[in-house]
Amino acid sequence: MRVEDEIREKLQTAFAPRSLSVLDESEQHRGHAGYQEGGQSHFRVQIAADAFAELSRLQRHRAVHAALGADLIGRIHALALDISA
Numbered sequence: 908m909r910v911e912d913e914i915r916e917k918l919q920t921a922f923a924p925r926s927l928s929v930l931d932e933s934e935q936h937r938g939h940a941g942y943q944e945g946g947q948s949h950f951r952v953q954i955a956a957d958a959f960a961e962l963s964r965l966q967r968h969r970a971v972h973a974a975l976g977a978d979l980i981g982r983i984h985a986l987a988l989d990i991s992a
Contacts, residue, residue, distance in 0.1 A: 910947040921974035924956040948984040960992035
């Protein structure tokens with residue numbers, strides 16, 4: 908399974924978001940640190956879910972990282988998050 912699909916699946920399961928966008932931006936980082944041939948290293952996630960309503964920005968980021976898990980986070984070089992309630 909592609910990393911992009913794993914991210915989407917885990918976030919869908921954890922937060923049942925109203926909207927979710929997972930973009931693989933790896934190609935934009937060709938030649939930079941962390942780039943790997945074939946992509947799947949740099950991602951931008953936009954997610955909106957009621958679960959984030961009472962959380963601070965830091966708590967939201969921690970919740971997303973926890974939902975993705977250490978193994979998946981360890982395979983990602985860069986993860987840009989736009990999280991809203």
